[in-house]
Amino acid sequence: MAVRREASARRPIVSSSQIIILVVVGVVGALLLFVLSGAAASANQASNNRSVVIESDQQATRPSAAPVGVPPSAPAMLPTIEEVITTPTPRPTNARPAGPYVGIVAGHWGNDSGAVCPDGTTEQQTNLEIAKRVAERLRARGVWVDLLQEFDSRLTGFQGDVLVSIHADSCDPIDADPPATGFKVARSQASAIPTVTDKLVDCLRGEYEKSTGMRFHENSITRDMTSYHSFREIDPNTPAAIIETGFLHLDYDMIVKQPERPAEGIANGILCFLKTQL
Numbered sequence: 001m002a003v004r005r006e007a008s009a010r011r012p013i014v015s016s017s018q019i020i021i022l023v024v025v026g027v028v029g030a031l032l033l034f035v036l037s038g039a040a041a042s043a044n045q046a047s048n049n050r051s052v053v054i055e056s057d058q059q060a061t062r063p064s065a066a067p068v069g070v071p072p073s074a075p076a077m078l079p080t081i082e083e084v085i086t087t088p089t090p091r092p093t094n095a096r097p098a099g100p101y102v103g104i105v106a107g108h109w110g111n112d113s114g115a116v117c118p119d120g121t122t123e124q125q126t127n128l129e130i131a132k133r134v135a136e137r138l139r140a141r142g143v144w145v146d147l148l149q150e151f152d153s154r155l156t157g158f159q160g161d162v163l164v165s166i167h168a169d170s171c172d173p174i175d176a177d178p179p180a181t182g183f184k185v186a187r188s189q190a191s192a193i194p195t196v197t198d199k200l201v202d203c204l205r206g207e208y209e210k211s212t213g214m215r216f217h218e219n220s221i222t223r224d225m226t227s228y229h230s231f232r233e234i235d236p237n238t239p240a241a242i243i244e245t246g247f248l249h250l251d252y253d254m255i256v257k258q259p260e261r262p263a264e265g266i267a268n269g270i271l272c273f274l275k276t277q278l
């Protein structure tokens, strides 16, 4: 026991090979820590990315709820590529677009059916089908278009280059002379800018006749048209007109089955008017 103790006392406390082992273990340990902390950071990043996609998906399902004009405040709010492609850019509420700006009201949309035909076709559907096509045609020509409901809140104080409301007449067989077929265009009786608005009416009438081949139905412009509620709601300096595209009974083949033609007439009428205002 004593010899062993003596021999042990003569040996150095830590041999050089033990120092090398300690250094190697230290270096390996440090490397391990570095690798582990890197892995944890990328896992964190991946989880952040997942939350971006989830947030974007939620936004995509309710685009109208997104606050208009509020820029994303943090990188986590950046939209996905899909969102950028599919979400229309909202118009800033306080700024007019640089080009022409037109409001198209799809009559009765969002409120009631309007006239109803025996086959279930409603005036509201007919108006909306035409209105959507008018909007598409104008947008293709660089015009900014808002498609509006009958009592759309955006009508209050609406300031634009044109507002046109699209309606259609009754689906009941009407025994009248002249027969209940044809279209009508009217402006507000109390327009603040009658000369300008008359140009809009003339353009709509001329282009609608050209596109549809329909006749203007004289003598049946009612007070419902000339005192149309939107005329009182919008800014008085916005040229506005209402068009009755035809009678759902006798003009069914044109306005229900071929909405492209009435839409072409209305879009061209609006473009004709915009040219007169350049």
Ligand SMILES: [Zn+2]
Pocket (backbone or CB within 6 Å): 107, 108, 114, 115, 123, 167, 168
């Ligand atoms: Zn109507």
